[in-house]
Amino acid sequence: MLPQAVLREATDRKLFDEVVGRERVTRAELATATGFSKPTVSESVRRLTEGGLLAATGPQETGRRGRVGTFYELGTAAGWVLAVEVDQSGVQAWSADLAGRVLHRHDRPPGGAGDTGALAEALRATVSAALRKPPAGPLRAVAVSMANPVHPDTREVIALPRSPFPEGLLSPGDILADLVTAPVLVDNDVNLAALAEQRFGDATSFAYLYVGAGLGLGLYLGGTLVRGAHGLAGEVGYLPGAGWRTLATELAAAGLGRSDAPSNDVAAVLRALDAGTPAVLMALVAAVARAVASVTAVVDPEVVLLGGPLGTHPALLDPVRAAVATLSPSPTRLDHGTLGALAPLHGATHLALDHAVAAAIKHDVPG
Template sequence: MNEVARALPQTVLREATDRRLLDETIRQGRTTRAELADVTGYSRPTVSEAVRRLVEVGLLDATGLKETGRRGRVGTFYELGARSGWVLALELDQSGVHARAADLAGRTRAELRRPPTPPGDAPALVESVRAAVRTIDGGAGPLRTVGVSIANPVDPATHQTVPLAGTPFPEGLLSPMEMIGDLVPAPVLVDNDVNLAALAEHRAGRAAGEASFAYVYVGAGLGVGLYIGDQLIRGAHGLAGEIGYLPGSSAPTLAADLAAGGLGRSDAPSNDVAAALALLDRADETALRVLAEAVARVINSVAAVVDPALVLLGGPVGTHPALLPRVRTAISFPGPIRVEHGALGTDAALRGALELAIEHARATAVAV
C-alpha cells in the first residue's frame, strides 16, 4: 500500500508533464526539446525523457534536424505524430447530421453532412447517424474520442438526453452511445448543442477571456449557454438555459409566443428556421418585432439573475445581422450589458463537440 501511495504522485506528475509537452508541441506546430524546456521551465533531462515516451507511443514524430548555431550541436524537430490518432465530432439537430473528423491539433481531416430526417422519425435519425459514422474516415492512427452535440438537454450525471414535453427535436431523445457504440472503439461524450456552442466561443470565439457570459441560441429551438466564473453551468439535471419554457407574453411559453407570431413549423414543435431567415432577409417588421422582443426578454432575465459581462447571439436565426440592433433596442434591463454576435456562427456547436473530444483524447492519450 505504501509503495502504491508513493508511486501515484510520480504517475500523475509524469502524465501532467507529457500532456503539457504534447499541448505545447501542438501549439507551436514544430519544436525542439531545447525549445520545449525553455518555454515550459522543465529541465532538459525531464523534457528528453517525456519526449522519448511521447515518440514511443506515436504521439510525437521526429521530423528533421535544426542547426543550433553552436559547433557540434544539432537539435531535432518534433511535431504531432502522423499516427497519433483522430477524433470525431457529430452534430445532431433538426438540420440533419454534421460530422467532422480532425487530428489532435483540431485540423479537419474529413467532413460530411447528411440531410434532415422526417420530424419525429427516430429510426431514420439513427440510420443517418450510423451512416455518417461508417462513412467518415479520419486517417491514420486510432479513433480516440467521439464528441456529440445534440439539440436536447443532457443530464450531466447520466449523460442521457432528458425528455421534455414539447421538445423541438423529439427524434433526438435517444442515447448517442446506443446509436453508435457498436461502431466506434472509443468513448462517446455527449452534451447539449447550446452548451457546446458556448464552450467553443469561450475557447476560440468572441467570449475568449470572459469569465462570465451568456450565449443565446435562436434556431429551431431556443436555449442559453451560461459561463459563470469560467464554469459552464448545466444545472442539476442538465436543464439550465432551457429558455423556450419561460412564460411567454401572450402564450404559455416563449416558444409558443414565437409560434403564435408566425414563426413555428406546422409539422413539428419547433421554429421554422427557413421561414424566419426569409422574413429577416426581407426586413419583415412583424418577424423582427416578435423575435427581438422574445430575445430581449431572455436577456433581461439572464442579466437580472447572473449579470454576465457579455451576451452573445448565436444559432442560424440569432446570427442574422438584422436581429442584433433590434434586440439591443428592445432590452430594458437598466444595468450595463454588452450584446454581440458570436464569432463562430452556425459552426459553434460542432466546434464545441470537437473541443470536447480533443480535450478528452489528449488527456487519455498520455495516460498509458
C-alpha cells in the first residue's frame, strides 16, 4: 500500500488539475467529476486553499434550484513559471500562471555566430526582464529549452563535434544562479517539443522531426519519451548523407547554412521556400526524406510529425511524403505538428508547470 502522504499528494494533484481545467468549480462538482468522496474532496481543497494554490470565490448559486455552493478557482497568488527557449534565433521566453496561461513575453535577438558570451548575456537579460514584470505570487520554476542535446541524468548540455549550435554550449543553471532562486530545469528543445505535441495530440507512438537550423528527432514510443543512454537519441543530423559525412553537413554544403557550423540559415531558407526556389526545396526534401525513412525503418511509429520553422512550411510536406514513399516500405503517416515553431516553448512550459505544481503540493501536504 502506498504511504498516506503519497496518496494525499496524488489526490491534491488530481483535484488541482480538475479545478484548473474547469476554471471554476464547487466541491460537489469535484466529487462527481473525480469519484472521490465528499470528505476527501473537502480535505484536499482545504489543503490546496491554505497553500495558496486555490482560492474560494464565495458562495454563489450553482444553477440548480435552491442550491448555493462555494466556488474554487486558481489562487491569484498561486505563483508562476518561466519558460525559455534558447536557439539560433536568440532567446524567447514567456511567463505563465499555474494554469499554463501565457501572461508576458520576453525575447532577445542572438549575438554573433559562435558567440557564447553574447548568448549568455541575452539569456540573463531575458530572465531579468521577466523578473522586472512578475505575475502575482512566487516564481516556482524556470524551464530552459536548449537547441543542443542534454544529458538525461545531469541535465547538462552535451558538446558534440560540429554542433549546429556551438554558441549554445553553455550551462543555463550556472548563468541564472544569481538571478533566480527557483529551480532551473534544462532539456533538449526537440524532446520538449515532442512532449508538448503528445499533450495536444492522440498518438501514443510517434516521431517528431524538427527541421530548423538543425535536424533533430523526438521519439515518443509506447507512452514514453526515448532519450537514449546519453541523451543522444534522435540526433539525426549526424546520419550519413548522400556524398557527404552527415545530413547536416550536406545541407550546409548545399548553400543552406552558415560557414562556421553545419547549421541552416533559417531566414534565408524560408525566403527561398516562399519564392519556390527549386534547388533549396529539393535539397531540404532529400535530407528530410532520408531522415524520415531511416526512422520509420528502425522504430515504425504511427505517425511522423514535421515541426520547427522549416518543417512546418507548407511547401515541404507533400514533396517529403512523395520522397518517403519511394524510400520506405512503412505505411507511416507524415503530417505537420499541431504547435508549429512554438512547440519547444510549449514543452518548456509543461516541464516547468509539472515541477512547480508537484513541488507546491508536496510542500503544502503535511507529512
